Amino acid sequence: MTKKNSENYTKWQKSFERETKVNLSEASSDTDEGIKIKPVYTKADIENLSFVDNDSLPGQLPYTRGPKASMYTNRPWTIRQYAGFSTAEESNDFYKKNLKSGQKGLSVAFDLPTHRGYDSDDDLVMGDVGKAGVAIDTVEDMKILFKDIPLDQMSVSMTMNGAVLPVLSSFVVAGEEQNVNKNLLSGTIQNDILKEFMVRNTYIYPPDPSMKIVADIIEFTSKEMPRFNSISISGYHMQEAGADNVLELAYTLADGMEYVRAALSKGLDIDDFAPRLSFFFAIGTDFFMEIAKLRAARTLWYKIMRDFGAKNEKSMILRTHCQTSGVSLTEKDPYNNIIRTSYEALSAILGGTQSLHTNSFDEAIALPTDESARIARNTQLILQNETGVTNTVDPLAGSYFIESLTDELSKKAWEIIEEIESLGGMTKAVKAGVPKLKIEESATKKQAKVDSGSRVVVGVNKFKNPKEPKVDVRVIDNNRVRDDQIKKINDIKASRDQKAVDESLVKLVTAAKEDSNLLACSIDAIKNRATVGEVSKALEQVYGRHFATSLSVSGVYGKHFEGDEDFMNVAEKVNTFEEENGRRPRVLIVKMGQDGHDRGAKIVATSFADMGFDVDMGPLFQSPRDVAKDAIENDVHAIGVSTLAAGHKTLVPELMKSLKEMDPKSKIVVFVGGVIPEQDYDFLYENNISAIFGPGSNIIESAETVINLISDKIHKDN
């Protein structure tokens, strides 16, 4: 520091402390990542950086400033909105409208049965068909999905991991039958199974065979589909599940390293596949942190790939898609979400993303309507066309704050990466369940901050809107969609060459047993009109289906509330309840159907236990009957159904029916939490649901309601 600098700094510090009456050393704010953000940054903060090179330019190593020299000045980022619902016909309509209105790439959201490798006619998926994405059972559905959309011109991203073989195969065959050879297909398949085991929960097979499938796809596409990204290594879902930015960054890159090793183990040369690895990050509300994260991600990936021995520059450059954060969006006062999304989008752009999805304001209510989707898309169109953000590459470079934050994030993430590496890599860590638990811990802390009010969420725990607006919601009739799909499946099964199907499935099973590449065999089966479910089941014979064992954090929520009056009040009530009833209030928290959103359920479970409840935690993917049996055998006072993927109108009445059948005198109180449009409340109450807890519910208040409901029920019965 020069003399002048340090004189100025001393002067500034005096003024600062006079204005704030706070010592500068105590004036930092702590982020979720455990980073101290100082009130001011100076040249001194960027003098000895470990990862960032201040002299580097965009498109130059370590690529902190962007993967390309020209970035948006040459071509703006791709507006790529993630969408899909109901049948292929309806989704195809929606895509075409969007493309007309300025969207540039497609991104397909499949429904949960497809994700989990079940056909629409399977009993296990009665509540889930077409609800949270589009239902694809055969290649015929895939062809309809891309009707009038030339696949040699449109880049298509597909979020598919569990059932990646039959779905990617359907895409390839749909292309072929449009007369587009697979070497002309462009786009991305997510194909990132590790984060499924951590947070997204649409796995099918156990980790080891799942990793083999990932590697098979990288191998096949690197040879046959040169324009196609073989994987989208995703941190996005981790942040949405509650990870802070350091965890997101570190786990994503560590996953990436694991995939590189998997591909290398196939005997591929690193430069043959690495240029086609792509990434996916979430962009939350912490504005500068998110910008720094994208810059840090590129910086670290460069280092990682260089150390792997990559020679081709393209192998070392991290290209990424981003999505604004859904979990930052609220059910209450939902128009605020447009504002949140705008800031997040700007953050992604300043961080230098290659493509972007912006969420709709009805995110916490249901799938977007045409109208809310239009506003979401326009958020990006306005950024591209009206604000001038595309005119300068990496405009925040040189900012003391941003550069120092980029470096600090890199350092913190690198520590975690090294730790995971020393334990034998991410597959091992995932099997042991550690990353999942760390993310849940982080999620629980965030919830505690919001519930205690130490973190403000406008319209939720402060500045509430006295007159909540009514918003329209997209309604999907899953019974109708399911009936349509079943009819299509039956027609295809009746008209296809069954012998050819059987033979190709046998070949697939043999390939799995012999450990040869599965994608080519799967393409054959799909071409013969085998269904997505049939292909998945065939492999299930060899690999088995994976069931996750779930660990739980404990004490994290309670610790935040030490001495808090409301918290102690509920804990006291629980103790009184135990004295009066001879046991603690016992609540079974469940997830039914294929809905894999477990963040809310797990947070509520650990928080309730911290307040003194006995909480039975059901596994994922239960049927209503399983839940009833579990509840009755454990003689619980209440069942809390956590439902986010819109299966509630089918699954909740089924549960009530099963309870009645198994115990006609059942006195179990049933309540529901999760994403439930207000329009459905009456329906649920008519089905004897005692309470509904929507997004943003304060858990301490919810616990109090629950214990009151249980006590009332007991008193009424006596």
Place this chain on the structure above:
Amino acid sequence: MQLVEKIVKGERAAIAKAITLVESSRENDKKESRKLISELLNKPGKSIRVGFSGPPGVGKSTFIESFGRYLVEKNYKLGILAIDPSSQITGGSILGDKTRMIEISKNPNTFIRSTPSRGSLGGISIGTREASIILDAAGYDFIFIETVGVGQSEIMATNLVDIFSLIVGPGSGDELQGIKKGITEYADIFIVNKNDGDLKSEASRTASDYKSAISYYKKSNDTADKEVLLVSAIEQSGMENVIETIQNIVSQNKKNKNFEERRAKQFTYWIEEEVREIIQFNIQRKIKADGSISQFSQKVMDGKIQMFDAIEAITKNLQSK
């Protein structure tokens, strides 16, 4: 009593309510519970009670899922009591065992109940013994009791079951010599789990360690041999050995009357335990009401009376009340 009939008929909700009753800490419930248990003792079923104990995370629940699947396929009815050690500062707990027993919990021929241990001694919770009497009367072929093993507790659990098995993981053989001297005494079966993948050779080594350890054990000539078994809960391998071993031990012990003797001993122990508890409860009440302890201790401190004389006086006084 209506409840008894329903239990004997095997009604799920009735069994569940009865278990709640025997676990309850409410005085009224305790009385009812005693009545219920007396009646049920007159209607014994044919259950074999097997304990599965072992350190946290060795795979007890996963093993029970895996072994249980094997048994229900053979049409056995299975009652499972899982004692969950988790407990928060505030006393609540998260009972997650069910997430490890996914397949069998769906089966109509199973009844699975988790109970928080509440930190009670021995990892056995209040009411476990009674709960197994209920399941026995309800007609379950096997009753499995899952407990976390931490020293003492294993011995407590042996008092509730016909066969006690210890589940251990690969690599746990080393600890044998030192701390677990008594181990060979009370376990009938040693199950070395996780005999799969990379862990296989380690698991075999552990099994040999256990085998050599039990070879030192002097058995009275007519009891069944102790067995060391290798299994993988995840791969569902070795299950037929487990059932065979259980059946062998049962039949041999029955032949030699060891089976009945063991139950008789447990029964005697149970009565002793209850008596002790009642006496202890009474004494505690007397001490509280009497207040002479603090009076005497003051006198001792003031040098008016010798300590051991005071103790004798207090004891006499309490006993006479």
